Amino acid sequence: xxxxxxxxxxxxxxxxxxxxxxxxxxxxxxxxxGESVERITVLEKKARNANDLKSTSRLVVKAVNMAIAxxxxxxxxxxVHGFAKKHGQMRTVIVEAVRAASGICDDQVEDVYTLxxxxxxxxxxxxxTITEGKMFLxxxxxxxxxxxxxxxxxxxxxxKARDVLAELSVETFGSLDRRQKTxxxxxxxxxxxxxxxxxxxxxxxxxxxxxxxxxxDTQEQKLRYYEYLIRYAVHNDEYLNACRYYREVYDTDVIxxxxxxxxxxxxxxxxxxxxxxxxxxxxxxxHRIFADQTFNTPKLQYQYNLLKCFTTPExxxxxxxxxLYGQILKSTDVFSNRSTDGKGQARFDEFHKRVLEHNxxxxxxxxxxxxxxxxQSFLEVDERQVEEILSSLVQNGxxxxxxxxxxxxxxxxxxxxTEDVLNDFTNNITKLLSLVETVNYQIEKEKAxxxxxx
Numbered sequence: 001x002x003x004x005x006x007x008x009x010x011x012x013x014x015x016x017x018x019x020x021x022x023x024x025x026x027x028x029x030x031x032x033x034g035e036s037v038e039r040i041t042v043l044e045k046k047a048r049n050a051n052d053l054k055s056t057s058r059l060v061v062k063a064v065n066m067a068i069a070x071x072x073x074x075x076x077x078x079x080v081h082g083f084a085k086k087h088g089q090m091r092t093v094i095v096e097a098v099r100a101a102s103g104i105c106d107d108q109v110e111d112v113y114t115l116x117x118x119x120x121x122x123x124x125x126x127x128x129t130i131t132e133g134k135m136f137l138x139x140x141x142x143x144x145x146x147x148x149x150x151x152x153x154x155x156x157x158x159x160k161a162r163d164v165l166a167e168l169s170v171e172t173f174g175s176l177d178r179r180q181k182t183x184x185x186x187x188x189x190x191x192x193x194x195x196x197x198x199x200x201x202x203x204x205x206x207x208x209x210x211x212x213x214x215x216x217d218t219q220e221q222k223l224r225y226y227e228y229l230i231r232y233a234v235h236n237d238e239y240l241n242a243c244r245y246y247r248e249v250y251d252t253d254v255i256x257x258x259x260x261x262x263x264x265x266x267x268x269x270x271x272x273x274x275x276x277x278x279x280x281x282x283x284x285x286x287h288r289i290f291a292d293q294t295f296n297t298p299k300l301q302y303q304y305n306l307l308k309c310f311t312t313p314e315x316x317x318x319x320x321x322x323x324l325y326g327q328i329l330k331s332t333d334v335f336s337n338r339s340t341d342g343k344g345q346a347r348f349d350e351f352h353k354r355v356l357e358h359n360x361x362x363x364x365x366x367x368x369x370x371x372x373x374x375x376q377s378f379l380e381v382d383e384r385q386v387e388e389i390l391s392s393l394v395q396n397g398x399x400x401x402x403x404x405x406x407x408x409x410x411x412x413x414x415x416x417x418t419e420d421v422l423n424d425f426t427n428n429i430t431k432l433l434s435l436v437e438t439v440n441y442q443i444e445k446e447k448a449x450x451x452x453x454x
Contacts (some may be wrong), residue, residue, distance in 0.1 A: 011043065014071045015058050018043055018097035023063065033070060037063050037079065048088060057096045073119055076101055077126045084130050091136045098140045102127055104144040105147050124148045129175045139175040142168055146184060151190065162191035166200075178212050182221050189228045198232050205229060235341065237350075240276035241271055243285065263299055270295065270303040271334045273312060275350055278357060278398055288312055302328055315359050317351060317382050356381065356389050357398075364399045364412050372408040 047055040067076035131141035192201035213222040233242040384392035400414040
């Protein structure tokens, strides 16, 4: 498409005269529309050859609006395609034509009738054909594709809607602002989540720059973004990430100002940090949350008490813990059998495992050796479960343990290597020689003092 050049002639007066004679009301006959379009076409050619951009745009948009007023879809497609293919047609004119025609496809556009059903989809596909491969129409193509995905989604063709929207690499579109790009990417993430394509959903969300959410009026997009990340994290049992995402959700004015929503978010922060496997990051985040006075309130009393249990190096009795908190936990969407993903009971079993692991770490802190039966009485589980918990903690490097099966004794003291024993011996000899030297110095000093007084 050639670039617009300097205007050679002004046809504004001719256009004014022609448009004042032509009506775009619905009572025009097909022959009258054909006549009017023919007259517009003649003048449009003159204006186009003279590079009169304003006049050409007015004429083309007028022809489009006439077909819209008549609700004549075939004529509308013929007009738009016809003017778009004219030799030397200016880019702005094509953009205006496509934009005017696509207005009846968008439910949010007021003051025009909106196409529905198959006619709507046909027009969208027709206009998308015009925009294909044209960079100057990428914004219009993105808008049409976005509308088409909603049309397909309304017909429960979710996968097809995802595939259509996935054709757009909106992150590379220079004509779209950050807000529009974010909306399109969030819609792609939503459709991927709906069909269970979690990997693709994560790839799409990674294209969104979180710095955008620091701008004004972006809270809705921020909440949608973290909603999808939370769904991804929970689906993959990434509980520590889910906790972090919920903290970002809470750091939103619309959540903080809503007491009921903020309470649920704060509860989920606690639940997911407790569900996360123990490591340095989890330990640090757990203690920071416990130290946060936001959680030390009457409305979060039970959750705060749970935090206190897990941050205190004392044994927890599962029977008592379940009796006290079991019903409360199972009433939440995280642990309920009616949870969104149906994994509530599995997470409750995981929570039981975290309690057992906490108790093993407490025992490891105070014992060097313990019988299997004694540890079993602490954990209140059978011997097989004790060994499973120990094996899990040893495997991830949390503790060191060795079981003497014939004697049924567990040793928590890690045996030293030959090099370590030799190093300790060397260090001890060095300390001993240092002490001997110090004592010798003190003795010599005392002798010198006594000699001085003689």
